[in-house]
Amino acid sequence: MRLAIATDAWYPQVNGVVRTLSATVVELDRRGHEVELITPQRFLTVPMPGYSSIRLAMAPRFGVRRMLDAFQPEVVHISTEGPIGWSARGWCLARGIPFTTAFHTRFPEYAAVRTGISAERFWPIMQRFHAPSRAVMVATERLGEELATRGITQTRPWTRGIDHWLFRPTGDHHPAFADLPRPIMLNVGRVAPEKNLEAFLDAKVAGTKVVVGDGPSLEELRQRYPEVVFLGALSGEALAAAYRSADCFVFPSMTDTFGMVVIEALASGLPVAALPVAGPLDILGYNGRGVDDDMPFTIAAVEQDMTLAIEKALRLDRTSAAVFGARYSWERATDQFLSAVQSATRRSEPERALEPA
Structure with missing residues (x-):
């Protein structure tokens, strides 16, 4: 063709x-x-x-x-x-x-x-x-x-x-995560107003929040949230290592049509915290077992309250997340x-x- x-x-x-x-x-x-x-x-x-x-x-x-x-x-x-x-x-x-x-x-x-x-x-x-x-x-x-x-x-x-050879639960961890207080909550994506990052950054949870990505709001958010670790854009093995180094993935966006970073995180063994909106719901379902409700354990916490979603996601099983993420192929x-x-x-x-x- x-x-x-x-x-x-x-x-x-x-x-x-x-x-x-x-x-x-x-x-x-x-x-x-x-x-x-x-x-x-x-x-x-x-x-x-x-x-x-x-x-x-x-x-x-x-x-x-x-x-x-x-x-x-x-x-x-x-x-x-x-x-x-x-x-x-x-x-x-x-x-x-x-x-x-x-x-x-x-x-x-x-x-x-x-x-x-x-x-x-x-x-x-x-x-x-x-x-x-x-x-x-x-x-x-x-x-x-x-x-x-x-x-x-x-x-x-x-x-x-996703690229299964890259986004997987085993492999090197990112050195920037080595000495950070646990648990580590990660967001990956464009740092821009439409991504609703403040819902993540304002969440009242212990540990360290890490943001990977670049965008027009990066410098502003760095100044407003000095306690958050902003690593800038990562790709390839460095990005995969960042996923593996965290304890849960946080996806606060309310405007994405899908959210590829969600399935990359899952395949890397990261449970996900997300809001109950289109995109996350189409991947994770209302109960965090996928839209077909066929996972024996939850792989995500989908809650209206971002703090509650993160707290729940941190208690979920990484192995189940990796199994679910591996379903997606190019x-x-x-x-x-x-x-x-x-x-x-x-x-x-x-x-x-x-x-x-």
């Missing part, structure tokens, strides 16, 4: 979208598919306002069209609703090429946190973007049901995986991705779009 993937999120960004796409591309290449990546690395970029570590392509419309015209894909997957995503969408509509999209990020809720404007004001943008997509890929069934209430009904499942996730993309190519040709490309 000749598949083009258009994304505004790519290296050097460190987030779930980039990890998902990069792992999927590796698996697609292994299976013999021909993939053309259209990313910000191929354009002049400018820092995203309020988030300088994310760089957006400048006026990518003609560059995207030139790349797609040269590659002549059978189908295009558009991963993000940014400048590159909108440009690829316009090319597909103009040429009658089928395309799929993904709903990785709750952009309306993120925008609401950053601007103070109601999320409802941003949803029409999402609805317009995804309306012509042959399949909108979602990480969880709950997210698909939510999008259906917004008129986005053509959803298909696309779960996530092979299975890529099977779902290919199923959605191939279904888009099998459908009859759509009528020419009426809106301007």
Whole structure:
């Protein structure tokens, strides 16, 4: 298959979208598919306002069209609703090429946190973007049901995986954790307002709180919480060692569509403390035994009160967490991705779009 993937999120960004796409591309290449990546690395970029570590392509419309015209894909997957995503969408509509999209990020809720404007004001943008997509890929069934209430009904499942050789319960520990007072509670992810980190950092629990990650709120939170250990961004073996060195993982986000760090932590043998919201509930279930309620012991504490969730998670079994986390694989996730993309190519040709490309 000749598949083009258009994304505004790519290296050097460190987030779930980039990890998902990069792992999927590796698996697609292994299976013999021909993939053309259209990313910000191929354009002049400018820092995203309020988030300088994310760089957006400048006026990518003609560059995207030139790349797609040269590659002549059978189908295009558009991963993000940014400048590159909108440009690829316009090319597909103009040429009658089928395309799929993904709903990785709750952009309306993120925008609401950053601007103070109601999320409802941003949803029409999402609805317009995804309306012509042959399949909108979602990480969880709950997210698909939510999008259906917004008129986005053509959803298909696309779960996530982990690198089992990396995220495992055995191996070296991170030296930064060696002398920290126990228990150690860990959060990994973007240090930004939409991640609700204060719910974790304000929790009244004994021990040491550690945050791994970078983002626009890092310096502010370092000043406000001097007792918290902020290690900055880690990757590879250093990140895996950080997971193994902690006693529980804390995920306070209320806006993530999935939470890849949750399954990385579980596979590393860390019980999880989380809030009962979409994302964590789709992985952990209400009772911390997974959505199928098939674990003999709880692997997470899902509570409305973050302090209570952490206290419970610290008493849970690490072995059960590792067994549960090991269920997630990139092979299975890529099977779902290919199923959605191939279904888009099998459908009859759509009528020419009426809106301007």
